[in-house]
Amino acid sequence: MSSPSLIPTEAVVGTTVAMSFILLGNAITQSFMGVPALLINFPHPSSPAHATAARHLGTQWPVFWKVGNVFFRPISTFGILGYGYAAWACSRATSSTQALGSTSNNAWKAYALSALCHLITVVHSAVNMQPINAKIDGLREGKTDLALAEYYARKWARLNLVRLVMPMVAGTVALWTTIRAGRVGGVSFL
Secondary structure: OOOOOOOOHHHHHHHHHHHHHHHHHHHHHHHHHHHHHHOOOOOOOOOOOHHHHHHHHHHHHHHHHHHHHHHHHHHHHHHHHHHHHHHHHHHHHHHHOOOOOHHHHOHHHHHHHHHHHHHHHHHHHHHHHHHHHHHHHHHHHOOOOHHHHHHHHHHHHHHOOHHHHHHHHHHHHHHHHHHHHOEEOOEEOO
């Protein structure tokens, strides 16, 4: 049975859950593999090799920045829209009929929470991550204090954990809600 709306809600939820877990995987990769790989054998600020290593870190950093801005920002935005749409579709279906049961009646709240998690990710990225990205990017031209290079990279990795936790919570809550209810937007797909 397909959804009576133009966009099948179950397709939106499935795609959005998949995108949440793609974001989770990216955050794990960047925080626990990417940044540590960039900092292998990073010299102490007192070392004569430190300035060169710090500038090199600044040269490598635009790849991280570009991946976040070009690829993952739209995915986070789609998370807001996708889960928002699912919340709207479920609330519309439960307001028109009370036959769905209590689990389905509250499904819209879970999808709204998932949308909120993605909104937090986007706001956190803009407010907290972009300034650090700019500081690390500034290393290549010496616009940022080179002695703080490793500190900024490690701080970025720690703050990136928000971008790990929020998509994980969003995807898990949405997937659990979908499986538990067996319905999305009033449409059974189990």
